[in-house]
Amino acid sequence: MSGGSSPGSRYFCTASRGLERFLVEEVRLKLSARDVEQVSGKVFFTADADLKKLKNLKCAERLFLFVKKVPPIQIPRHKGKGVHVLQEYVIGESSKWLDVVSKWQSLWDLSKEQECTSDVTETGIKRPTQQESSETRKRPKLDLDIPQATVFDESPTGKHDLHSIIQGSCQNNTTIQRPDELLNPQGRGAASCMHFRVSCRCSGKIAKMFTSQELGKAIGIALVREMGWKAELRNPMLEVYVHLSDIHYVVGIPIVRLPLASRNYIKSAGLRSTVAWAMAYLADITAGSLVLDPMCGLGTILLEAAKEWPNAHYHGIDNTASQLQIASANVCFAKLTSNIDLTRASVTELPLLTESVNVVICDIPFGKKFKISQDTKTIMPYILKEMVRVLSTDGTLVLLLSQELSLDMQQWQKSKSHQSNKEKFAALQNTDTSTSEPSSNPAENVDVEDMSIAEKEQSEVKTKVLASLVPKGIFQVSLGVTEASIHRYKKIAIT
Numbered sequence: 001m002s003g004g005s006s007p008g009s010r011y012f013c014t015a016s017r018g019l020e021r022f023l024v025e026e027v028r029l030k031l032s033a034r035d036v037e038q039v040s041g042k043v044f045f046t047a048d049a050d051l052k053k054l055k056n057l058k059c060a061e062r063l064f065l066f067v068k069k070v071p072p073i074q075i076p077r078h079k080g081k082g083v084h085v086l087q088e089y090v091i092g093e094s095s096k097w098l099d100v101v102s103k104w105q106s107l108w109d110l111s112k113e114q115e116c117t118s119d120v121t122e123t124g125i126k127r128p129t130q131q132e133s134s135e136t137r138k139r140p141k142l143d144l145d146i147p148q149a150t151v152f153d154e155s156p157t158g159k160h161d162l163h164s165i166i167q168g169s170c171q172n173n174t175t176i177q178r179p180d181e182l183l184n185p186q187g188r189g190a191a192s193c194m195h196f197r198v199s200c201r202c203s204g205k206i207a208k209m210f211t212s213q214e215l216g217k218a219i220g221i222a223l224v225r226e227m228g229w230k231a232e233l234r235n236p237m238l239e240v241y242v243h244l245s246d247i248h249y250v251v252g253i254p255i256v257r258l259p260l261a262s263r264n265y266i267k268s269a270g271l272r273s274t275v276a277w278a279m280a281y282l283a284d285i286t287a288g289s290l291v292l293d294p295m296c297g298l299g300t301i302l303l304e305a306a307k308e309w310p311n312a313h314y315h316g317i318d319n320t321a322s323q324l325q326i327a328s329a330n331v332c333f334a335k336l337t338s339n340i341d342l343t344r345a346s347v348t349e350l351p352l353l354t355e356s357v358n359v360v361i362c363d364i365p366f367g368k369k370f371k372i373s374q375d376t377k378t379i380m381p382y383i384l385k386e387m388v389r390v391l392s393t394d395g396t397l398v399l400l401l402s403q404e405l406s407l408d409m410q411q412w413q414k415s416k417s418h419q420s421n422k423e424k425f426a427a428l429q430n431t432d433t434s435t436s437e438p439s440s441n442p443a444e445n446v447d448v449e450d451m452s453i454a455e456k457e458q459s460e461v462k463t464k465v466l467a468s469l470v471p472k473g474i475f476q477v478s479l480g481v482t483e484a485s486i487h488r489y490k491k492i493a494i495t
């Protein structure tokens with residue numbers, strides 16, 4: 001098959017909280033997606049993209065072919081009736097399923113040619129060689145990474161090898177079954193080839209009435225009845241994802257086995273890859289940019305940035321040898337040694353010339369896993385001062401901060417703008433700023449007299465640093481167990 005496009009298919013991706021807006025921009029930019037809709041934790045869109053382009057989405061956790069999204073319904077109190085109503089509502093028309101599954105198969109058919117020419121697929125699965133018999137080939141298990149995923153496990157059936165069906169034509173010694181044979185729900189012989197399982201997740205009101213297992217099983221039974229498919233717990237050809245919440249009921253079919261967020265080019269993972277990508281996306285990296293991560297750890301931000309914007313140059317600095325060792329192995333594994341340099345140094349004494357880099361991106365330690373020698377809050381003005389020193393005018397600074405540090409930075413900013421307003425007002429009135437009315441915001445009323453010498457020094461550093469930084473947005477993101485904020489700034493020249 002040629003061309004490589006599946007016209008107008010509808011998809012959705014799951015995304016970490018806070019990253020949906022980035023994913024919306026990404027699908028528009030990379031896939032020219034239309035009818036883009038963002039809800040909490042998901043982005044829906046229509047695109048004509050091929051599997052390779054879809055798999056290149058960097059801000060998504062998982063990618064699905066869209067089956068349906070419907071509003072929640074009133075469920076009868078009687079449990080049996082409730083299950084019946086839900087089965088009908090969630091499954092709906094069998095023609096819809098046939099349509100989606102045939103799209104799913106044509107996506108795989110289209111990518112088949114590319115995969116056959118390479119020994120290792122994009123998902124890192126080693127392709128079988130010509131010598132390996134089809135009997136010895138086994139499809140790697142579908143990864144059920146979905147929280148509270150339940151599996152429909154009604155009948156213990158024989159295993160089915162998806163690769164021998166979907167990619168079978170690549171192997172000279174394999175007979176392929178055609179998608180239309182597989183997807184005929186009435187013609188029992190062929191239809192029964194579709195082996196599936198259901199991953200169901202319930203939240204909100206519905207979770208008080210049913211467990212995810214109960215509903216997963218009920219939906220599975222309905223699919224067996226309606227479509228003539230077979231349940232397969234261990235090695236299904238197809239996974240049916242169902243999420244029932246107070247906001248909507250969503251049904252989809254995962255397109256790829258592994259979450260998109262599990263990068264096949266990262267050997268040892270540090271910061272969540274999707275967040276690292278979003279930080280790089282905000283950094284205005286262009287061809288020829290010099291990008292610095294002065295607390296690079298395992299180098300995740302640099303890896304994400306260099307994969308997406310390979311025409312820039314990247315420099316990672318960290319003061320811990322063991323971190324740099326792993327970062328170096330990561331850079332080699334990702335084949336990015338010509339793009340990324342690593343140096344051991346401290347963020348407060350960067351071995352770089354003033355105004356020598358275009359972008360600084362940094363994941364500031366929260367103090368839990370990675371400590372810095374002093375309290376992060378105390379040392380923050382000095383870290384920032386050094387970052388701002390090496391950053392060129394018009395350069396971009398992108399920081400990932402704990403909620404505490406984020407609030408602290410916002411308070412600095414507020415007290416700075418309050419101070420400059422006071423000065424402007426005083427200039428207009430021709431009065432002394434120290435005698436003007438205190439603000440109702442305590443954060444703006446820092447009494448210089450009460451400060452220790454160290455605090456006064458910190459305050460001076462903060463004022464100087466902030467004078468050259470213009471805030472360009474704060475973006476709340478989830479790191480799973482913790483919340484964090486991405487702060488974006490532009491450096492301006494101070495006259």
Ligand SMILES: C[S@@+](CC[C@H](N)C(=O)[O-])C[C@H]1O[C@@H](n2cnc3c(N)ncnc32)[C@H](O)[C@@H]1O
Pocket residue numbers: 269270271294295296297298299300301317318319320323345346347348363364365366370371372373
């Ligand atoms: C939050 S981790 C960075 C994680 C990184 N983004 C990743 O994906 O692996 C913070 C890093 O700062 C480093 N660090 C702590 N104090 C430092 C200092 N004074 N100068 C440079 N690096 C420092 C730690 O060694 C650690 O690797």
